[in-house]
Amino acid sequence: xxxxxxxxxxxxxxxxxxxxxxxxxxxxxxxxxxxxxxxxxxxxxxxxxxxxxxxxxxxxxxxxxxxxxxxxxxxxxxxxxxxxxxxxxxxxxxxxxxxxxxxxxxxxxxxxxxxxxxxxxxxxxxxxxxxxxxxxxxxxxxxxxxxxxxxxxxxxxxxxxxxxxxxxxxxxxxxxxxxxxxxxxxxxxxxxxxxxxxxxxxxxxxxxxxxxxxxxxxxxxxxxxxxxxxxxxxxxxxxxxxxxxxxxxxxxxxxxxxxxxxxxxxxxxxxxxxxxxxxxxxxxxxxxxxxxxxxxxxxxxxxxxxxxxxxxxxxxxxxxxxxxxxxxxxxxxxxxxxxxxxxxxxxxxxxxxxxxxxxxxxxxxxxxxxxxxxxxxxxxxxxxxxxxxxxxxxxxxxxxxxxxxxxxxxxx
Numbered sequence: 318x319x320x321x322x323x324x325x326x327x328x329x330x331x332x333x334x335x336x337x338x339x340x341x342x343x344x345x346x347x348x349x350x351x352x353x354x355x356x357x358x359x360x361x362x363x364x365x366x367x368x369x370x371x372x373x374x375x376x377x378x379x380x381x382x383x384x385x386x387x388x389x390x391x392x393x394x395x396x397x398x399x400x401x402x403x404x405x406x407x408x409x410x411x412x413x414x415x416x417x418x419x420x421x422x423x424x425x426x427x428x429x430x431x432x433x434x435x436x437x438x439x440x441x442x443x444x445x446x447x448x449x450x451x452x453x454x455x456x457x458x459x460x461x462x463x464x465x466x467x468x469x470x471x472x473x474x475x476x477x478x479x480x481x482x483x484x485x486x487x488x489x490x491x492x493x494x495x496x497x498x499x500x501x502x503x504x505x506x507x508x509x510x511x512x513x514x515x516x517x518x519x520x521x522x523x524x525x526x527x528x529x530x531x532x533x534x535x536x537x538x539x540x541x542x543x544x545x546x547x548x549x550x551x552x553x554x555x556x557x558x559x560x561x562x563x564x565x566x567x568x569x570x571x572x573x574x575x576x577x578x579x580x581x582x583x584x585x586x587x588x589x590x591x592x593x594x595x596x597x598x599x600x601x602x603x604x605x606x607x608x609x610x611x612x613x614x615x616x617x618x619x620x621x622x623x624x625x626x627x628x629x630x631x632x633x634x635x636x637x638x639x640x641x642x643x644x645x646x647x648x649x650x651x652x653x654x655x656x657x658x659x660x661x662x663x664x665x666x667x668x669x670x671x672x673x674x675x676x677x678x679x680x681x682x683x684x685x686x687x688x689x690x691x692x693x694x695x696x697x698x699x700x701x702x703x704x705x706x707x708x709x710x711x712x713x714x715x716x717x718x719x720x721x722x723x724x725x726x727x728x729x
Contacts, residue, residue, distance in 0.1 A: 319393075319395045319396070319399075320395060320396045320398075320399035320400070320608055320609075320630055321395035321396070321398045321399040321402075322395075323399060323630060323633065323634055324398070324399040324402045324403060324630075325346050325402075326634055327634070327707065327711055328342060328345060328346060328402070328711070328715070329342060330708060330711070331708055331711030331712050331714075331715045332715060334701055334704060334708055334712055335701075335712045335715055335716055335719075337715060337719055341719060341722065344722075345376060345402075345405075345715075345718070346402075348373050348374060348375045348376070348398055348401055348402070349374045349375065349376060349377055349382075349416075350372075350373070350374040350448065351371070351372075351373045351374075351394065351397075351398060352371065352372045352373070352445070352448055353369065353370070353371055353394060354369075354370045354371070354372075354441070354444040354445065355367055355368075355369065355370075355444070356368040356369065356370045356422060356437060356440050356441045356444060357440065358433060358436050358437045358440060359436060360433055361430050361432060361433060368422050368423060368424045368437065368441075369422070369423045370420070370421070370422040370423075370441045370444060370445075371392065371394055371397045371420055371421050371422075372397075372418065372419075372420035372445050372448060372449070372454070372456075373394075373397045373398050373400075373401040373418065373419050373420065374401065374416070374417075374418045374448070374454055375398070375401035375402045375404065375405045375416060375417040375418065375419075376402075376405045376416045376417060376718060377416040378416065378718060378721040378722045378725055379405075379408065379409065379414055379415065379416050379717070379718060379721045380408075380413075380414035380415045380416055381414075381415060381416065381451075381452055381453055381454060381455055382401075382415065382416050382417065382418030382453070382454040382455070383404060383408060383415035383416070383417065383418055383454075383455050383457070383658060383661065383662075384400065384401055384404040384417055384418035384419040384420065384456070384457065384459075384658075385400075385419060385420070385456065385457045385458055385459025385460075385462070386419075386420045386421060386422075386441075386456045386457070386458065386459055386462050386466070386470075387419075387420075387421040387422075387459035387460035387461060387462060388421065388422050388424050388426045388434075388437075388460070388461040388462055388466075389421065389423070389424070389425075389460050389461055390423060390424065390425040391423070392421035392422065392423045392424075393423075396421075396608075397419045397420060397421055398419075399630065400417075400419035400629055401417045401418050401419040402417055403417065403629055403630070403650065403651055404416075404417030404418060404419060404658065405417030405714070405718060406651045406710075406711060406714035406715070406718075407650075407651045407652075407654075407655045407658055407714070408658060409713070409714035409715075409717040409718050410651055410652055410655060410690050410693075410694070410710055410713055410714045410717075411655045411658070411659055411686055411687065411690045412686070412689075412690065412693075412717070413658065413659060413662045413686075414662075415455075415658070415662065418454050418455075418456070419459075420445070420456060421459070422437065422441055424437065426461050434466070435469055438466050438469040438470060438473070439469055439470075439472075439473045442469070442470045442473040442474055443473060443477070446473075446474060446477050449474070449485065450474075450482075450485060451482060451484030451485050451665070451668070451669070455484065455485065455486060455487060455661070455665055456470060456485075456486050456487075457486060457487045457488045457657070457658075457661050458488040460607075463488075464488055464489055464490045464495060464500070465490075467486045467487070467488045467489045467490075467495075468489055468490055468493055470485070470486050471483060471485055471486050471489055471493060471494075474486075483668040484665055484668035484669055487499065487661035487662075487664040487665055488500075488661065488664070489664070494664075494667070494668045494673075495664060496660060496661075496663050496664035496667055496673070496674070496679060497673075497674065497675065497676040497679050498660055498663075498676050498679035498680055498683070499657075499660045499661065499663075499664055500534065500538070501538040501541075501542070502538075502656045502657045502659065502660035502661075502679075502683060503534070503535045503538065503627075503654050503656050503657030504534065504535045504536070504537065504538020504539040504540075504541070504542060504605075504627070504656070505538055505539075505542045505656055505680070505683065506653070506654060506655055506656015506657065506659065506683065506687055507535065507538075507539040507542075507603065507605070507625065507627045507653050507654055507656065508538075508539050508542035508543045508546065509542075509656065509683075509684055509687045509688070510625065510648060510652055510653045510655075510656075510687060510691060511527075511539075511543060511601060511603070511623075511625050511648070511653070512543075512546060513687075513688060513691045514623065514625065514646055514648045514691075515600075515601070515623065517646070517695070518622075518623065518645050518646055520600065520601075520622070520623070522543065522546050522547060522548050523546070523547035523548065524600075525543075525548050525549065525600040525601050526548075526549045526551045526565075526599045526600045526601070527540075527543055527548050527549065527550055527551065527599060527600065527601045527602075527603065528551060528552035528553070528594050528595075528597055528599045528601070528602050528603070528621070529550065529552070529553045529554075529603045529605055529627075530553075530554050530559070530591055530594050530595055530602075530603070530604045530605060530606055530610065531554065531555065531604065531605035531606030531607075531627070531628065532553045532554065532555045532571065532572075532575065532581050532605075533555070533605070533606070535605045535627050535628070535654065535657075536553065536555075536603075536605040536606070536627070537568055537571075537572055539603060539605060539627055540553060540568035540571070541568040541569065544565075544567065544568050548601075549564075549565040550565055550566050550567075550568060551563060551565055551566070551599060552589065552594050552597060552599070553566065553568075553571060553581055553594075554581065554589070554590075554591045554594045555575065555580055555581050555582075556580075556606075557579075557580040557581075557582050558580070558581075558582040558588060558589065558590055558591065559581060559582070559588070559589045559590065559591060559593065559594045560581050560582060560583070560584045560585045560587060560588060560589065561585065561587040561588075561589050561593075561594075561597070562585045562587060566584065566585070570584075571584055591606075591610075592615065595610065595611065595615060595618075595619065596615060596618035596619060596620055597620060598620040598621075599620070599621050599622075600621065600622050600623065601621060601622065601623045601624075601625060602619065602621035602623070602624045602625070603624075603625045603627050604624070604626060604627060604628050604631035604632070605627035605628050605631075606628050606631070607628055607631070608628065608629060608630040608631060609630065609631065609632075609633055610628075610631045610632075611624070611631055611632040611633070611636045611637075611640070612632075612633045612635070612636050613633070613635055613636060615636075616635070616636035616639045616640060617639070619640060619643065619644070621644060622644060622645045622646070623644060623645055623646040623647075623648070624640060624644055624646070624647045624648070625648040625653050626647075626648060626649055626650035626653050626654065627650070627653055627654050628650065628654070629650050629654070630650060631650070632647070637707065641705050646706065647705075647706060647707065648706060649706055649707035649710050649711075651710055651711070651714065652690065652691070652694060652706075652710045655687065655690070656683055656687060659682075659683055659686050659687065660679060660683055663679055663682060663683075693713055694706070694709050694710050694713050695709075697709045697710075697712050697713045697716075
C-alpha cells in the first residue's frame with residue numbers, strides 16, 4: 318500500500334464511522350490541484366541536471382493550503398498527495414484555518430553543493446510562483462529542507478512580486494519574519510500529546526522509558542522536551558543506527574555528539590539497529606523518521622505499551638490494526654505531530670500583522686491549542702462509542718472539513 322492508498326483507506330474508514338456520503342468521500346480523495354514541474358539546475362561543473370518537483374493542494378475549503386517542501390530521492394506524486402491530504406486533516410484537528418498542501422523535489426541533496434541547492438530552490442520556487450502566495454498556498458520546511466531553504470524561497474517569490482513578502486513561507490529565519498519556537502514546534506507538540514496521552518492510560522511521563530526512532534529536528538526536540546518533563550530517553554537512532562542506555566541519555570549531549578561525528582552511533586557502547594530500537598521493550602515508542610517503518614514484517618515484534626506517530630505515516634494500516642489490539646494506545650500522526658503547523662500558523666499571523674510574539678507566548682498558545690484538540694478528540698471518541706484514536710481523530714477532522722464544504726457548496 319503506497320502512502321496515497323493508505324490516506325484514502327483512512328478517509329474511507331472515518332467516513333463510514335461518521336456517516337459521510339460516498340460522493341463527498343470521492344470528492345475528498347482527489348486533490349484540488351496537483352502540479353508536476355521540471356526543475357533544471359546548472360551544476361557547479363557547468364552541466365545541467367533536470368529534477369522533478371511537485372506541489373499538491375488537497376482541499377482549500379477551510380482556508381489557504383499549508384504544507385512542507387521536502388527534498389528526497391524517493392519523492393513521488395502519490396507520496397505528496399498523501400501528505401497533502403494528511404495536512405488537511407491535521408489543520409482541521411487543531412482547528413486552524415488552513416487546507417492541506419505538500420510539495421517536494423526528487424533529489425539527493427547530500428550529493429549537491431550549497432550553491433547547487435540554492436539554484437535548485439530558486440528555480441523550483443519560480444516554477445511554483447503561479448500557484449503559491451500568502452493568501453493561497455504557504456510552504457514550510459520538511460525533510461532535508463530548513464530555514465535557509467525557506468529564506469531562498471521567500472526571496473525568490475519576493476523578487477517576482479517586487480516587494481518583500483514574508484508571509485509566503487513559514488519556518489524562515491527570525492531575522493526575515495520567522496517565529497520564535499518554530500524550529501522546536503513539531504517535536505514540542507509530539508511531547509505535549511505524548512504526555513496527555515500517557516495520562517489517559519494512567520501513565521506518568523516521569524516514570525516512562527522512551528525510545529525514539531529518528532534523531533533529526535523532530536526527534537531531537539521530542540526527546541529534549543520529554544526529557545525536560547522528566548521522561549527517561551533510553552534509546553535513539555538515526556539513519557546509521559542507534560544507541561541504548563538503561564539509565565537514560567541527555568538529548569543535548571546526544572545532539573552535540575551527532576554534530577561532531579555525524580551520527581548518534583557510538584554515544585554509548587550499546588549500539589543497536591533501527592529495527593532493534595523499534596522492537597525493544599519500552600513504555601513509549603516514538604517513530605520520528607519516515608513512512609511505513611512499522612509494517613507486516615515487524616508488527617508482531619513491537620513491544621511498547623504506547624506508540625506515538627511523530628513521523629507522517631510510520632505505521633501501515635494492517636500493522637496499526639494489529640497494534641491497536643496489542644498495545645494500550647496508538648496515537649496517530651495527524652494529532653501527534655500537529656505542533657509544527659500550529660506554530661507555522663502563528664508565524665503566518667505574525668507576518669500578516671507585522672507584530673511578533675515572544676517565545677513564552679508561542680509555547681503557551683501551542684500548548685493551549687494542542688490540549689484543546691486532544692480534549693475534542695476524546696469527546697468524539699466517546700460520542701462514537703469508544704472508537705480507536707485514529708478513527709476519532711479522523712472523524713473530528715473530517716466532520717470539520719465536511720461542514721465547511723457543506724456551507725460553501727460546490728461551484729457553480
